[in-house]
Every structure is written in C-alpha cells, then in structure tokens.
Amino acid sequence: xxSAVVIAVLxxxxxxxxxxxxxxxxxxxxxxxxRVKAVAGAKAVDRRKQATEIAALKRRQSTAEALKELSNxxxxxxxxxxSVKGQLAQAGLANVSPAMFWMGSAAAGVVLGxxxxxxxAGASNPLFMYLAGAMxxxxxxxxxxxxVLGMQVAGRQxxxxxxxxxAIDIIVRGVKSGLPLNxxxxxxxAESPEPLRAEFQALVDSSAMGVPLDQSMQxxxxxxPLPEVNFFSIVLVIQQKTGGNLSESLGNLSSVLRARKLMxxxxxxxxxxxxxxxxxxxxxPIVVMCMVxxxxxxxxxxxxxxxxxxxxxxxxxxxxxxxxFVMNKMVNFKF
Numbered sequence: 001x002x003s004a005v006v007i008a009v010l011x012x013x014x015x016x017x018x019x020x021x022x023x024x025x026x027x028x029x030x031x032x033x034x035r036v037k038a039v040a041g042a043k044a045v046d047r048r049k050q051a052t053e054i055a056a057l058k059r060r061q062s063t064a065e066a067l068k069e070l071s072n073x074x075x076x077x078x079x080x081x082x083s084v085k086g087q088l089a090q091a092g093l094a095n096v097s098p099a100m101f102w103m104g105s106a107a108a109g110v111v112l113g114x115x116x117x118x119x120x121a122g123a124s125n126p127l128f129m130y131l132a133g134a135m136x137x138x139x140x141x142x143x144x145x146x147x148v149l150g151m152q153v154a155g156r157q158x159x160x161x162x163x164x165x166x167a168i169d170i171i172v173r174g175v176k177s178g179l180p181l182n183x184x185x186x187x188x189x190a191e192s193p194e195p196l197r198a199e200f201q202a203l204v205d206s207s208a209m210g211v212p213l214d215q216s217m218q219x220x221x222x223x224x225p226l227p228e229v230n231f232f233s234i235v236l237v238i239q240q241k242t243g244g245n246l247s248e249s250l251g252n253l254s255s256v257l258r259a260r261k262l263m264x265x266x267x268x269x270x271x272x273x274x275x276x277x278x279x280x281x282x283x284x285p286i287v288v289m290c291m292v293x294x295x296x297x298x299x300x301x302x303x304x305x306x307x308x309x310x311x312x313x314x315x316x317x318x319x320x321x322x323x324x325f326v327m328n329k330m331v332n333f334k335f
Contacts, residue, residue, distance in 0.1 A: 083098075084098045084101055084102070085098050086222065087146075087149050087150075087153060088101060088149070089222070089223045090153045090156065090157070090223055090224065090225070091149055091152040091153045091156060092152070092156055092194075092195060092198065093152070101145065101149075104145065105140070105141050105142070105144075105145040106141055108140035108141065108144055108145060109136070109137040109138065109139075109140035109141030109142075110137065110140070111140060112136035112137060112139055112140035112144070113133045113134070113136040113137030113140065114133070114136075115136055116129075116132035116133045116134075116135060116136030116137075117129055117130075117132065117133040117136075119132060120132040120133075156195050156224075157224060157226055159194075159195055159196075160195050160196060160199065160224055160226065160229075161226055161228050161257075161261070162261070163192065163193065163196040164196070164228050164229070164232065164257060165254050165257040165258050165261070166192075167188045167192060167196055167200070168232065168250050168253060168254040168257070169254055170184060170187060170188055171184040171185070171188070171250055172247050172250045172251050172254065174187065175246050175247040175250070176247050181236075181246070182204070182207055185200055185203060185204050185207070186204050188200045189201040189203070189204045195224075199220055199223060199224055202219070202220070202223070203216050203217070203219075203220055206219065213236060213237065213240055214233075214237045214240075217229075217232075217233035217236060217237060218233070220233070221233055228257055228260070231253055231256070231257070232253065235249050235250060235253055271331050274330070274331045275331045278324075278327040278328070278330075278331055281323075281327070282320070282323070282324045282327065285316070285320060
C-alpha cells in the first residue's frame with residue numbers, strides 16, 4: 001500500500017516535470033527572440049542617438065569655425081576700411097582714385113593757404129601771416145576733404161541701413177515661395193533704390209563670377225561697414241556651411257534690425273534737446289562776434305589787427321573746439 005502511494009506520487013511528479021519541461025522548451029525560443037530584439041533595438045537607439053550627437057557636434061564646430069573666420073576677416077579688413085581707398089568705396093566714389101583725391105586735397109589746401117596769407121597780409125608780425133597760411137593749407141589738405149568724404153559716407157550708410165530690413169523681407173518671402181537665394185538677390189539688385197541696388201548688384205556679379213559667398217559678403221562689409229551688414233553676412237555664411245531654416249533666420253534678423261532702428265529713433269528723440277542746447281551754446285560766441293562786428297567794427301577788429309588779439313582768438317578757437325568736441329561726445333550715443 002505504501003509502495004503504491006510512493007509510486008503514484010513519483011509518477012505524478014515525473015509527469016508534471018515533463019509538462020513543465022515541454023512548456024518551457026516551447027516558450028524559450030520566443031523569450032530569447034524577444035530579448036534579442038530588445039537588445040538590437042537598444043543598440044539601434046544608441047546608434048541613432050550617437051549619430052545625432054555627432055551631427056550636432058560637427059554643426060557646432062562648423063559654426064565656430066565660420067564665426068572665427070569671419071572675425072579674422074573683419075580684423076584684416078579694418079585697415080582697408082579706414083584707408084582713403086576704402087573711404088572712397090564706402091562713399092560710392094569707386095571711380096575716384098586715391099591719387100585724384102589727394103590732388104584735389106592739395107588744390108584745396110593751396111587755395112585756403114593763399115586765403116590765409118591774404119587775410120593776414122596786413123599783420124604787423126609776418127609770423128602770423130605765415131602761420132595763417134600754414135593753417136589754411138593743412139585745413140584744406142587734411143581737414144576739409146576728409147570731413148566732406150566722411151559726410152558722404154555717413155549719409156550713404158544711413159540710407160543703406162534704413163533699406164536693409166526691407167531687402168531681407170524680400171529674401172524671406174522669396175525663399176518661402178521656393179526661389180533660390182541667388183534669384184532673391186537679383187530681385188533686390190534690380191528693384192531696390194540706391195545705395196542698396198549698387199551693393200547687391202556687386203554681390204550678384206561676384207557670385208556670377210564664381211566668388212564664394214563668404215568672400216562676396218566680406219567685400220560688401222568692406223564697402224559698407226555696418227553692424228547690420230555683419231549680422232546679415234553671419235546668417236548667410238553659417239546657413240550655407242551648416243544648413244538650417246534660412247527664412248526663419250532671416251525673419252528673426254529682420255525683426256532685430258527693425259527693433260534696432262526703433263531704438264535709434266527713440267534715442268534720437270530723447271537726446272534732441274541736449275543736441276539743440278549744444279548747438280546753441282557752440283554757435284553763441286560766433287553769433288555775438290558777428291553782431292559786434294556789424295555794430296562796432298573798430299571794437300572787434302583789435303582781435304584781428306593786434307598780435308595779442310590774434311593769440312586771444314587762437315586760444316578761444318582751441319577752447320571752443322574742445323568744448324564742441326566734448327559736447328558732441330556727450331550727446332552722441334553709440335550702440
């Protein structure tokens with residue numbers, strides 16, 4: 001009886017073990033496949049993540065290299081921009097050579113020098129006559145031509161900066177509609193007013209001749225050294241080397257340029273009172289001197305006929321120049 005029970009228990013255990021073994025054997029390949037798939041999927045995810053990180057790293061490196069190259073080019077072109085040739089190009093006088101500019105400056109210096117000699121011809125001390133002639137020559141040779149050229153450069157740069165945001169909007173709309181960048185640049189060169197037309201036409205001509213975009217933009221920045229042009233150049237060059245959404249980048253740049261323009265107008269409005277006060281204070285001595293000359297000329301002519309009076313005028317001119325320079329620096333805000 002006991003042996004029969006033991007045999008029955010052993011048979012039951014054997015049958016159960018066989019069933020478990022058979023069931024585990026059937027599920028083992030499926031479980032193994034699931035584990036293999038899970039490991040393969042994890043490896044694929046890791047590979048995709050690694051590839052994404054490598055692409056982002058390469059893009060950051062390309063962006064850093066592009067920015068470094070633009071910075072080096074800006075430092076190298078700084079000397080060219082402040083030369084006479086660079087100033088003439090910025091003023092839109094590319095047809096005028098530096099030799100012609102210096103010849104005109106020399107002619108203006110000779111004329112002003114002769115005028116100074118004639119004005120001081122009746123002075124008791126010949127030294128004052130020669131001094132007046134030398135001052136007239138240096139003013140005509142170095143001061144007046146450079147001042148006129150600087151005024152032309154400033155006016156041209158102001159017009160260009162006011163028009164650049166509209167040109168960028170044209171590029172944004174063209175890129176969104178499917179036009180290539182070169183076609184958008186040609187549209188700006190054909191339909192924009194001066195000086196935007198001339199600068200973008202030079203950019204289009206350079207691209208047509210096979211000049212790389214970064215070099216063409218660097219030449220534009222040499223002719224028009226404005227922060228806005230530098231921003232525009234950085235966006236185009238980085239987008240060309242690293243890729244990205246050009247329309248979105250240029251749209252953001254257009255918004256930034258318009259905000260900068262609005263800020264400039266606000267600063268100009270807030271500082272207009274100080275500028276008016278500086279102009280009145282600076283012109284008041286000259287106005288008073290002219291009024292005294294027309295009312296009592298003998299009273300004021302002592303300053304021009306006597307050596308001591310000439311020294312007083314020279315000292316007053318130096319102090320007035322220093323005062324006007326200081327007031328100009330106080331009311332002009334650079335940002």
